[in-house]
Amino acid sequence: MRDFLSRRDFLRTGAAAGAVVGGLTAINPLEAGAAPTKDVAWEKSVCRFCGTGCGVMVGTRNGKIVAVQGDEKNPTNKGLLCIKGYSLPGIVSGQDRLTSPMIRKGGKLVKATWDEALDLVARKFGETLKAHGPESVAMYGSGQWMITDGYAASKWFRAGMGSNNVEANARLCMASAVTGFMTTFGSDEPMGCYEDLDLCDVLVLWGNNMAENHPVLFSRVLENKRKNPKMQLIDLATRRTPSTDAADLYVEFQPQTDLALANGICHLLIKKGLVDRDFVEKHVVFKKGKTGIGYGLEDRFKFADEAKLSTFDEFTTFLADYSPDKVEKLTGVPVATLERLADTFGNSKLKVMSVWCMGVNQHSRGTWMNNLIYNVHLLTGQICKPGATPMSLTGQPSACGTVREVGTLAHRLPADMVVMNPEHRALAAKIWKVPVEKLNPKPGLNTVEMFRAFDRGDIKCLWIQTTNPFVSMPNLNRYRKGAKKGEGRFIVVSDVYPTETTQFADVILPAAMWVEREGMFGNTERRTQQWNQLATPPKGCMADDWQILEVARRMGYGHLFPTDPKTYVRELFEEYRQFTLGNGKDVASYEDLKSHRGLRWPVVNGKETARRYVEGEDPYVKPGEGIKFYKNKADAGKAVVWLRPFEPAAEAPDKDYPLWLSTGRVIEHWHTGTMTRRVPQLNRAVPKAFVEVHPEDAKALGIQDGQTVRVVSRRGTLDLPARIDGRCKVQKGHLFIPFFDESLLANLLTLDSYCPISAEPDYKKCSARLERV
Amino acid sequence: MRAALLIVLSIAALGLGAGPVKPKAASKLERQMTPYAPPVIPHPVEKGQACTDCHGVPDSGAPDLPHRMIANCRACHIEQQAAKPFRGNAFKAEKELPGPNRATFPGAPPTIPHHVHMREVCVACHGKEPRHGAKAPHPERAACTQCHLPSGAGQ
Incomplete structure (x- = not known):
């Protein structure tokens, strides 16, 4: 240890930043293991899966996970979990855990020591940076990154290498939510909270299968329904799902026409005099942006919106195109249903809440669609009131806490700041203690453009952590071929199991996961949650953030990071927290996180905020202001x-x-599926992918339920079993394929078009044909 | 006999997607990852069949609900098909952890020796047809937790 510290001191004082330094010995803070316990000890943690952020109690004995229960003290889930959460003990114990670094030698991956692997990664990044500049290196992380992982990656890239090519897979799921929030409210993340699900009179699902994808939140909705028999669940969707089964009204629309549906509701709100004029007068401005904005299909696609002020009158004229008749024709939603929707949102006696997730975000007009849902809520004043709020759900456990709040997207810094803004760079440089010139003002490449650049060879060095892009990227054929090209391309992958992505790696770094390390996640309702290291990882596994620190040290950036393996998580978090204080994004203190089941930011004087922008709840709203969207200066x-x-x-x-x-x-x-497929019960429930086919389409082609069929798109072909009238039901003329199955890759078929504003791909819409095999 | 069963099972495994298959007398641990996890559905589910068509219906023969009705049963209880493991998993479930004591003092009603979360309806297991626990000697005294206190087992 002393040896290590003396080398670190040498680096701090002696080494020139950017020069690759060899001869460091890796240490692994997790090797000491979890605190030994003779009897089973139960301690709080957070579920590893979706963005709900359910509290779990983890039972361990001598560093081994024995069982998991729902945490009854956690207000998020009050003790309930979904089947994935109950299966958590099995996700760490797959027999093929990666436990040794691997290096590709002569085309084969062979075991290596940590020092060999880390030296190689540092050398490659250092050489590439020197030879080709900051745009030739990239990091692709995850909404499953813990807060300190994302923070370490962002700082290493921006403050160390001067590169903004740090991205995360949340680009593929939440980027449109971010740009929606930023353009409408000037600050990311919801104003409301989960309690609103218990209080609303009407819940509108916008293209959201909440029953399957946020099951515990859906249980809260059903509990609300049970207690409040008048409560209505309205499912606006393109496909019948288990969420539809519980709905009072199912509104089926044609893909992409949700844009017209939302505008059609606004048209009727104005026509029927259901606009809350007082709210609009006090709290709303009108704007318009560019139209005909493209689809991001070409390499190096660029788009910059130009906002122009507009007026209520101009808005009314604009909505003339969305008369009920026209909207019915486009969407397939009957006029009477449109009227019912408008009457519902416009009924000031009802508390109306909207939720959405991938259907709205993975949309070639995802930013617009987020804006349009806010339009409906702003026009009717159904916002910032208990039970009345729009709420964007997240799909990953720390898409909010890490990617959005820490800012691991190519243009973002922590706490809603962006690299393009000189004041923001100045503040970041101050906290990071680097000269402001070090911070690159040019945004890096968004995820799709990053993989395109890697395919072209413009990006040469790519480190992927905690995600599996060679299953989850759209138009996979192109990006998988790109990854195989070689020609100086270098891929590092940190993961816990062999995946479709590790097979393309030049270096594999075995990671410790979930409660094998101390961690923090931030969930959908702004709740930051912390847990201690409860289990001992398999020998050889290292935390993602520490992997980054080890490489950064080897490149001469050791002075940017904490060095004490016992306290580095806390030190990284406390430094990150400085960005958030005083600007309405204040995350809780480390001590408060330790002793609470999470706290919702802004947290001021130890007190959390249930609803943002609301006087009496949000300390940033001054007395007398009532509601104030104060972040939109x-x-x-x-x-x-x-x-x-x-x-x-x-x-x-x-x-x-x-x-x-x-x-x-x-x-x-x-x-x-890299975690859930390794759980026997979950695997047996859905062992492989399938394609949902409408019974009439199946009949026309003469195919039976379970029969193998071929799905062909312009980009690929996939043979898989047909599912007819399963638990979800597609419309006639539609197909649906789940993307979890690495041997039946749905994304061979999908199109890599994206929303020009958010750069989030549209995984929900492309065209295909069905063939008999 | 055993070979025949294996053949039947392998045919079932090959015919994946051919619908839910009743797993061969699955051990309790196969049905539940841990004693705290919801059991899988051990029978085929007919299309259009709701869980509450049988479960919770008196004299239906189906096990009663041990917890209050939560409408989305399938968020926790999942169907099973015959399928090869995706990869091996070394997790070994332990038996449920017993509580610290059986009775507060001699002669007192015994405390509940297991965790009680999601098991609020005692008679679902301890009723006329006991399923996992002992048969209650006096199930007619419906307010069980008036005398039998949680022992803190499990947490």
Whole structure:
């Protein structure tokens, strides 16, 4: 240890930043293991899966996980879990855990020591940086990154290498939510909280299968329904799901036409005099942006929106295009249903809440669609009141806490700040103790462009942590071929199991996961949660953040990071927290996180905030202000209603590919299934992917339930079993494939078009045809 | 006999997607990852069949609900098909952890020796047809927790 510290001291004083230093000995803070316990000890943690952030109690004996229960003291889930949460003990114990670093030698991955692997990674990043500049290196992380992982990655890249090419897979799921929040409210993340699910009179699901993807939150909704028999659940969707089974009204629309549906509701709100004029007067400005904005299909696609102020009158004129008749024709939603929706949102006696997730975000107009849902809520004043709020759900346990709040997207810094803003860079440079010139003002590449650049060879060195892009990227054929090209490309992958992504790696670094290390996640309702190291990882596994620190040290950036293996997590978090204080994004103190079941930011004087922008709840709203969208300083604390039109999808069914193809999830598997498929019970529930086919389409083709069929798109072909009338039901002319199965890759078929504002791909819409095999 | 069963099972395994299959007398630990996890559904589920068509219906023969009704049963209880493991898993479940004591003092009603979360309806297991626990000697005294206190087992 002393040896290590003396070398670190040498680095701090002696080494020139950027010069690669060899001869360091890796240490692994986790090797000491979890505190030994003779009897089973139960301690709080957080579920490893979705963005709900359910509290779990983890029972361990001598560093081994014995069992998991729902944490009854956690207000998020009050003791309930879904089947994935109850299966947590099995996700760490797969027999093929990666436990040794591997280096590709002569085309084969062979075992290596940590020092060999870390030296190689540092050398490659250092050489590439020197030879090709900061745009030639990239880090691709995850909404499953713990807060300190993302923070270490972002700081190493931006303050160390001067590169903004640090991205995360949350780009593929939450980027449109971020740009939606930023453009409407000037600050990311919801104003409401989960308690609103218990209090609402109406819950509107916008393209959201909450029953399967946020099951514990859905249980809260059903409990609300049980206690409040008048409560209505309205399911706006393109496909019948278990969420539909519980709905009072199912509103089926054609893909992409949710844009017209939302505008149609606003049209009727104005026509029927259901606009809350007082709220609009006090809290809303109107704006319009560019139209005909493209689909991000070309390499090096660029787009910058230009906002122009508009007026309520201009908005009314703009909505003339969305008369009920026209909207019915486009969406397939009957006029009477549109009227009912408008009457519901416009009924000031009802508390109306909206939730959405991938259906709205993975959308070639995802930012617009987020804006349009806010329009409906802002026009009716159904916002910032208990039970009345729009709420964007997240799919990963720390998409909010890490990617969005720490800012591990190519243009972002912590706490809603961006690299393009000189004041933001100055503040970051101050906290990071680097000269401001070190921070690159040019945003890095978004995820799709990053993988395109890697395919072209412009990015040469790519480190992937905690995610599986060679299953989850759209248009996989292109990016998988790119990864195999070699020609100087270098891929590092940190993961816990062999995956489709590790097979492309030049270096594999075995990671410790979940309660094998101390960690922090931030969930959908702004709740930051911490847990202690409770289990001992398999020997050889190292935490993702410490892996980054070890490489950074080897490149001469050791002075940027804490060095004490016992306290580095706390030190990283406390430094990050400085960014958040005093600007409405204040995360709780480390001590408070230790002693609470999480706290919702802004946390001021130890007190959390249930609802943002609301006097009496949010300490940043001054007495007498009532509601204030204080983060949107550019518009004097008002929110923005955007004039956003309907524009068609990037690809729609035609003669050759006559069906809509959508992709998504099933309750039993999480993301690319690398954890859940290793749990025997979950694997037996849904052992492989399938394609949902409408019974009439199946009949026309003469295929039976379970029969293997071929799905063909312009990008790929996939043979898999047909599912007809399963628990979810597609419309006639539609197909749906879950993406969890690495041997039946749904994303060979999908299109890599993206929302030009958020750069989030549209996984929900492309065209395909079905063939008999 | 055993070979025949194996053949049947392997055919079932090959015919994946052919619908839910009743797993061969699955051990309790196969049905539940841990004693704290919800058991899997050990029978095929017919299309259009709701869990509450049988469960919770008196004299239906189906096990009663041990916890209050939560409408989305399938968020926790999942169907099973015959399927090869995706990868091996070394997790070995332990038996439920016993509580610290059986009775507060001699002669007192015994405390509840297991965790009680999601097991609020005692008679679901301890009723006329006991399933996992002992048969209650006096199930007619419906308010069980008036006398039998949680022992803190499990947490």
